[in-house]
Amino acid sequence: MPDRFFSEVPLRPQQLVTLDPQQSHHLLHVLRAELGDEVHLFDGGPDEYLARVVSKDRRSIRLEVVSRIERPAEKSTELLVAAAVPKGDRFRTLIEKLTELGVTAFLPVQSTRTVNPFSTSLRQKAEQWVIEACKQSRRNSLLEILPPMTPDELLFATRHISERYVACAPVDLQVLLGSENSEPSNPPKLDAGDAAGDTILATCRRALLVGPEGGFTTDEVRLVCNAGWRSLSLGQHVLRIETAAMAGAALLVQAEHLPR
Amino acid sequence: MPDRFFSEVPLRPQQLVTLDPQQSHHLLHVLRAELGDEVHLFDGGPDEYLARVVSKDRRSIRLEVVSRIERPAEKSTELLVAAAVPKGDRFRTLIEKLTELGVTAFLPVQSTRTVNPFSTSLRQKAEQWVIEACKQSRRNSLLEILPPMTPDELLFATRHISERYVACAPVDLQVLLGSENSEPSNPPKLDAGDAAGDTILATCRRALLVGPEGGFTTDEVRLVCNAGWRSLSLGQHVLRIETAAMAGAALLVQAEHLPR
Numbered sequence: 369m370p371d372r373f374f375s376e377v378p379l380r381p382q383q384l385v386t387l388d389p390q391q392s393h394h395l396l397h398v399l400r401a402e403l404g405d406e407v408h409l410f411d412g413g414p415d416e417y418l419a420r421v422v423s424k425d426r427r428s429i430r431l432e433v434v435s436r437i438e439r440p441a442e443k444s445t446e447l448l449v450a451a452a453v454p455k456g457d458r459f460r461t462l463i464e465k466l467t468e469l470g471v472t473a474f475l476p477v478q479s480t481r482t483v484n485p486f487s488t489s490l491r492q493k494a495e496q497w498v499i500e501a502c503k504q505s506r507r508n509s510l511l512e513i514l515p516p517m518t519p520d521e522l523l524f525a526t527r528h529i530s531e532r533y534v535a536c537a538p539v540d541l542q543v544l545l546g547s548e549n550s551e552p553s554n555p556p557k558l559d560a561g562d563a564a565g566d567t568i569l570a571t572c573r574r575a576l577l578v579g580p581e582g583g584f585t586t587d588e589v590r591l592v593c594n595a596g597w598r599s600l601s602l603g604q605h606v607l608r609i610e611t612a613a614m615a616g617a618a619l620l621v622q623a624e625h626l627p628r
Numbered sequence: 629m630p631d632r633f634f635s636e637v638p639l640r641p642q643q644l645v646t647l648d649p650q651q652s653h654h655l656l657h658v659l660r661a662e663l664g665d666e667v668h669l670f671d672g673g674p675d676e677y678l679a680r681v682v683s684k685d686r687r688s689i690r691l692e693v694v695s696r697i698e699r700p701a702e703k704s705t706e707l708l709v710a711a712a713v714p715k716g717d718r719f720r721t722l723i724e725k726l727t728e729l730g731v732t733a734f735l736p737v738q739s740t741r742t743v744n745p746f747s748t749s750l751r752q753k754a755e756q757w758v759i760e761a762c763k764q765s766r767r768n769s770l771l772e773i774l775p776p777m778t779p780d781e782l783l784f785a786t787r788h789i790s791e792r793y794v795a796c797a798p799v800d801l802q803v804l805l806g807s808e809n810s811e812p813s814n815p816p817k818l819d820a821g822d823a824a825g826d827t828i829l830a831t832c833r834r835a836l837l838v839g840p841e842g843g844f845t846t847d848e849v850r851l852v853c854n855a856g857w858r859s860l861s862l863g864q865h866v867l868r869i870e871t872a873a874m875a876g877a878a879l880l881v882q883a884e885h886l887p888r
Contacts, residue, residue, distance in 0.1 A: 442864060461721055468871045470863050505865040602882055603730050604702060605765040611728045611874075618875035619882055622862055 371399060372408045372416075372503045373431075379411045383433045385419060392429045395421075401429060409433065410508040414442040442508050445621045446573035448529065450475040450522055452580035453484045454609040462610035463494050466511055467501035469617050473512040473568045479519050481582035486516045512568045519588050522577070523595045525566065531574040533600035533620065534592055535612040576600065576616045578609055631659060632668045632676075632763045633691075639671045643693045645679060652689045655681075661689065669693065670768040674702040702768050705881045706833035708789065710735040710782055712840035713744045714869040722870035723754050726771055727761035729877050733772040733828045739779050741842035746776045772828045779848050782837070783855045785826065791834040793860035793880065794852055795872040836860065836876045838869055 373395065375385050387395065395401045401421050409417045409431065416439065419431040449466055453459055453476050466474055474494075476486040491513055498511045517525060526532060577597065584592070602615050633655065635645050647655060655661045661681050669677045669691065676699065679691040709726055713719050713736045726734055734754075736746040751773055758771045777785060786792060837857065844852070862875050 445863075457717070465871050465874070468865055468867050469875060470865055505867065507865045602878075603705075605728055605730055605767045607728050607765065611725050614725070614871075614874055615729060615878035615882065618862075618878040622875065622879055 371395070372410060372506065374499045374503065375409050375411045377411065378413065379409055379415075379417045379433050381417075381433050381435055384422070385409060385431045385433065387429060387431070389427070392427065396424060396426075396429055406434070407431065408437065410502065412508070412510040414444075414509055415439075416506075416508050444472055444509065444571065445470045446571060447471050447617065447620055448473045448475060448526065448569065448572040448575040449578070449613050449617055450477050450517075450526075450575060451578035451613045452477050452479060452482045452609055453486050453490070454581075455484050458608065458610045459484075459490070459494070460497050462613055463497045463511065463513075464501045465610070465614045466617055467498050467507060468505045469614065469621055470507065471511055471617050471621070472572055473514055475514040475522065476516040477519060477522060477577070477579075478516045479580055479588055480585045481580045483580065483582075514566060514568060519584070519591055523591060525569055526572075526575050527595070528570070529572055529575045531620075532595075532597040533574075533576050533616065534597045535576060535578045535600050535602055535607070535616045574620050576613070576620055578612045578616065581609060631655070632670060632766065634759045634763065635669050635671045637671065638673065639669055639675075639677045639693050641677075641693050641695055644682070645669065645691045645693065646688060647691070649687070652687065656684060656686070656689055666694070667691065668697065670762065672768070672770040674704075674769055675699075676766075676768050704732055704769065704831065705730045706831060707731050707877060707880055708733045708735060708786065708829065708832040708835040709838070709873050709877055710737050710777075710786075710835060711838035711873045712737050712739060712742045712869055713746050713750070714841075715744050718868065718870045719744075719750070719754070720757050722873055723757045723771065723773075724761045725870070725874045726877055727758050727767060728765045729874065729881055730767065731771055731877050731881070732832055733774055735774040735782065736776040737779060737782060737837065737839075738776045739840055739848055740845045741840045743840065743842075774826060774828060779844070779851055783851060785829055786832075786835050787855070788830065789832055789835045791880075792855075792857040793834075793836050793876065794857045795836060795838045795860050795862055795867070795876045834880050836873070836880055838872045838876065841869060 373387055373391050376388070377385065379385070395407065401424070403421050403424065405421045407419055409419045416437045418434045418437055420434055421429060422432045423430040449471050454462060463474065478486070494513045498513065502508070502510060577592065600616055600619070602612055607615065633647055633651050636648070637645065639645070655667065661684070663681050663684065665681045667679055669679045676697045678694045678697055680694050681689060682692045683690040709731050714722060723734065738746065754773045758773065762768070762770060837852065860876055860879070862872055867875065
């Protein structure tokens, strides 16, 4: 299959595209592209395009979009994953796997016991990891990286989402959720006139929430339960953030495909 | 929760245990254990034990098992995951996540397009990763790392397993499986008198097979389909080995827990 490159500008047939320096270098000096060579391009939308090298010098390369590639349109999973940011390479693993699995958006949750802050530079790195994972997995739409929220803000911003799950640690959270769920839930009064929320959030039909390594505080658990989130059991063991997020995403995205 | 340590010798109350040098160092010089301090031990069986420090010097530490900890016994998922070995850190991620998810055994598959050989030293590393992941996830039984097999050998060794799935790449394998499945399957004649197979394999009720990055060859796909394995769709995108293995394992282990 031809190599895939990402265009920051939206694509249409006949458009001329200049790749960013890193991708230009890869195409020029690693793949040694010649005039007339064909590659595939994607721009974060659901489609993929055929493009041809029309000019090049030592540093930059120019492509012309030949046509949109006819394929079944990529279907959105409409799944939001909101999780604490795990440390080091584990965050990269998380972002890469959520991209491969087709998750729509990732939202970093800043709860009381969150230890890893979500900086602007981390966000930029995450966006690069998404593009790399899209190239490899042949996904066209990008996993959207949303700005961080506290649990309160998240609950408010996701109040329109119909299927909402909290990934359970087998010990603490499940017990807490179990005891909370046995009481009648009492949804907080939300002001329907508030800002309509982010466009991306509005497209999500399902949400998965994963807490930090230290777990949510009792107050946070109460908040989530009162807002009507259901617990999603992920087995007998204590899962790391990225494992719970990936396993929960695999279940929520793919459960309908499982033969029974 | 107290820290957890692994004992290579089977545990029972009153038994004296000497930890390996690495764990001794951790307990002595990182956690600065004192005589009488309590830790939890596991030996790869389904139970966990309470133990107390009874003697120590600068290099080694001795524990006495006080009691078995009363908890619901750990339930085996009876799931075998057979996959090509991904490169570098991806293999560590795979082993760690399969351990957290509760998978029973991992079997490295050496198919035609497998690029990463499975050496004895890699096996020893993998066994250490399993122990580390067990400590962290509070899993007591170990993920068993089985010796590598070719697809032929695997099909023969797993012929008793009732639920067998191949994780599909959306492009090549699914198409091939689809076309093969439309013909009547023709299971190869197996000699029922052959060796009963590995004890661990005999305990597995479900199996998941994941091919190498380059995909199975057409002959390998035919072999697997003829042996009656079913395709397990994992979405629209091309998944890396470790992603397909983790997502497939999450589905097969946890599907019954998903609220519908």
